[in-house]
Amino acid sequence: MARSSAIKPALLQLHSIAGLILSLFLAVIALSGAVLSFEDEIQAALNADRTTVELRATPRLQPDELIARLQAATGAGKIASLTLARDPAAAVHIRFARNDDASRPSSLYVDPYDARVLGHPVGEGFFATVRKLHRWLLLPGDAKGWGRPIGGIVAMGLIAMLITGLVLRWPHRAGSVKVWLKPNWRLRGRGLHRSLHAVIGTWAMLIYLVMVLTGLWWSFDWYRDGAIWLLSSAPPRAEPMQPAPKRMAAASDKSDSKREAASALPLDRVWSAFLQQQGERFVTARLTPPAGGGTLVRVRSWSAAADGVRDEFRIDAASGKIVSADLYAAKPLGDRILARVLDIHRGAILGWPGKLLFMLAALAMPLFVITGLLLYLSRRRHNRLTRAPVGELAAGK
Incomplete structure (x- = not known):
C-alpha cells in the first residue's frame, strides 16, 4: 500500500511535466490533422467546376498528346505525375516537377x-501548408529537418501520458461503465476539470494510440523498418534497377537543360499496358515518371471495390512491359496493414464515419490540454495554500 501511494505522486509528476512540455505541440499537430481529415472531400467541393468536363463523342487524348498540347500552349515544365480517371467526365490532374530553387509550380x-x-x-x-505544419511543424528542411524527429518525440510523449493517465484515473469501481465514460456535471471547479480531463482521455485514448502508433511510421526510420519486419510476410524487394541518367553536356547550356527537363517520357505504352491489365477495376490511376532518369514508370491505381485500396505497378515506358505488379487483393493481412498505414492513421479505413470519429478526437485535444493545464495550476495553488499555515506557524513561534 505504501508503495502504491509513493508511485502515484511520481506518475502524476511525470504526467504533468510531459503535459506542460508537449501541450502546445500536441494541440498544433492535432488541430492541423483535424483540418486534413476531409481534405479530399473539401477539395472536391471547392473544385467541382474544374474536375468535371462535358462528355463528348470524340475519344479522350492519349497521355503523350495531352502533355504535348499542354506544353505547347502553356510552356509547362517537366511533368511529375499525371492522374487519369476511368470516368470519361473527369478532368486530368497534372503535377509538375520542382524548379531549380526547389519550389513546385501549382498543379493543373x-x-x-x-x-x-x-x-x-x-x-x-x-x-x-497545413500538411507541412502537421508533419514537420513548418520547420526548415521539411522531412530532412528537425520537425520530423520532434513530431516523433511528441508522439512517444503522448503514449507515456496516456499510460500514466490511465493508471492515475483508475477508479475504485473499475467495472462501472458510467464512472469511465460519463463526466460528473454536478462538480465545479477543479473537480469538474478533473472529471472532464479523465473522461475525454478515456473516450479518445484508443484513437490517440492508433494515431500515435501509425504516425511514428513517418517520424523514425527504425520504427518503420521494425513495423515492416514485424508485419511483412516477405523481405522487402529491391526496386527495379533504373538505367543511369545521362549527364548534361554542358552546365552552362541552360536552354538545352530546360528543353530536356520539359520533354516528357513517353507514357502511351504505359497507359495502354495498365488498361489492359486493370480493365474496369480502377477509379483513378496516377502515372509517375522516374525523377532521376530511366524508363520505369510507377502507376498507382485506386480500386473501385473499396475506398483507399490501391494497386501499384512498375511499367517500362519503352516497351510497355509490366516489370512488377503489387496487387492489394493478393497481400496477406500484415502487408495490407502496411499498405494502408495512412488510411489507418486518419481513420479512413473505416470510411467517412471513421474519419469523422478521428477528426472529433483530434479536435478534442485542445480541450484535453486546457483541462490538464487548469488542473496543474489549481494543484499548484492548492499546494501553496496548504504550505502557508506551516510557514506562519514557524514565524510566530
Whole structure:
C-alpha cells in the first residue's frame, strides 16, 4: 500500500511535466490533422467546376498528346505525375516537377479531350501548408529537418501520458461503465476539470494510440523498418534497377537543360499496358515518371471495390512491359496493414464515419490540454495554500 501511494505522486509528476512540455505541440499537430481529415472531400467541393468536363463523342487524348498540347500552349515544365480517371467526365490532374530553387509550380486540371487548362486547384496551397505544419511543424528542411524527429518525440510523449493517465484515473469501481465514460456535471471547479480531463482521455485514448502508433511510421526510420519486419510476410524487394541518367553536356547550356527537363517520357505504352491489365477495376490511376532518369514508370491505381485500396505497378515506358505488379487483393493481412498505414492513421479505413470519429478526437485535444493545464495550476495553488499555515506557524513561534 505504501508503495502504491509513493508511485502515484511520481506518475502524476511525470504526467504533468510531459503535459506542460508537449501541450502546445500536441494541440498544433492535432488541430492541423483535424483540418486534413476531409481534405479530399473539401477539395472536391471547392473544385467541382474544374474536375468535371462535358462528355463528348470524340475519344479522350492519349497521355503523350495531352502533355504535348499542354506544353505547347502553356510552356509547362517537366511533368511529375499525371492522374487519369476511368470516368470519361473527369478532368486530368497534372503535377509538375520542382524548379531549380526547389519550389513546385501549382498543379493543373486539364480537359482530357483537348488539353484545355481548366484551372489550378483551389485550396491546394492551403492544405500543403497545413500538411507541412502537421508533419514537420513548418520547420526548415521539411522531412530532412528537425520537425520530423520532434513530431516523433511528441508522439512517444503522448503514449507515456496516456499510460500514466490511465493508471492515475483508475477508479475504485473499475467495472462501472458510467464512472469511465460519463463526466460528473454536478462538480465545479477543479473537480469538474478533473472529471472532464479523465473522461475525454478515456473516450479518445484508443484513437490517440492508433494515431500515435501509425504516425511514428513517418517520424523514425527504425520504427518503420521494425513495423515492416514485424508485419511483412516477405523481405522487402529491391526496386527495379533504373538505367543511369545521362549527364548534361554542358552546365552552362541552360536552354538545352530546360528543353530536356520539359520533354516528357513517353507514357502511351504505359497507359495502354495498365488498361489492359486493370480493365474496369480502377477509379483513378496516377502515372509517375522516374525523377532521376530511366524508363520505369510507377502507376498507382485506386480500386473501385473499396475506398483507399490501391494497386501499384512498375511499367517500362519503352516497351510497355509490366516489370512488377503489387496487387492489394493478393497481400496477406500484415502487408495490407502496411499498405494502408495512412488510411489507418486518419481513420479512413473505416470510411467517412471513421474519419469523422478521428477528426472529433483530434479536435478534442485542445480541450484535453486546457483541462490538464487548469488542473496543474489549481494543484499548484492548492499546494501553496496548504504550505502557508506551516510557514506562519514557524514565524510566530
